Amino acid sequence: MRPEEVFLSVVAMVGFALLAFPLVRALSERIRPRVDVGIKDELVGLREDVLTELREMRREVAELGERVDFTERLLAKQRDPERLARGGAGGAGDR
Numbered sequence: 001m002r003p004e005e006v007f008l009s010v011v012a013m014v015g016f017a018l019l020a021f022p023l024v025r026a027l028s029e030r031i032r033p034r035v036d037v038g039i040k041d042e043l044v045g046l047r048e049d050v051l052t053e054l055r056e057m058r059r060e061v062a063e064l065g066e067r068v069d070f071t072e073r074l075l076a077k078q079r080d081p082e083r084l085a086r087g088g089a090g091g092a093g094d095r
Contacts, residue, residue, distance in 0.1 A: 001009075
């Protein structure tokens with residue numbers, strides 16, 4: 001190819017890209033789904049519901065953790081007198 005032909009080919013490709021870009025952008029805007037205000041409000045409401053439920057579950061998990069800690073302390077207190085009565089304080093004979 002001659003240099004003039006290469007230059008004209010490059011100019012034609014750049015021109016086509018410059019013309020095609022706005023058309024492709026307009027087409028993509030047209031086929032992009034639009035969110036209705038009602039749907040957006042519903043999604044915001046659902047999000048708030050999920051966040052409220054998540055907070056409640058976190059509170060419940062924290063409460064269950066406290067209960068487990070309390071139960072472990074009670075069991076530890078119950079085992080300590082048994083160990084003392086056997087004469088061991090955590091030695092190898094306790095296991």
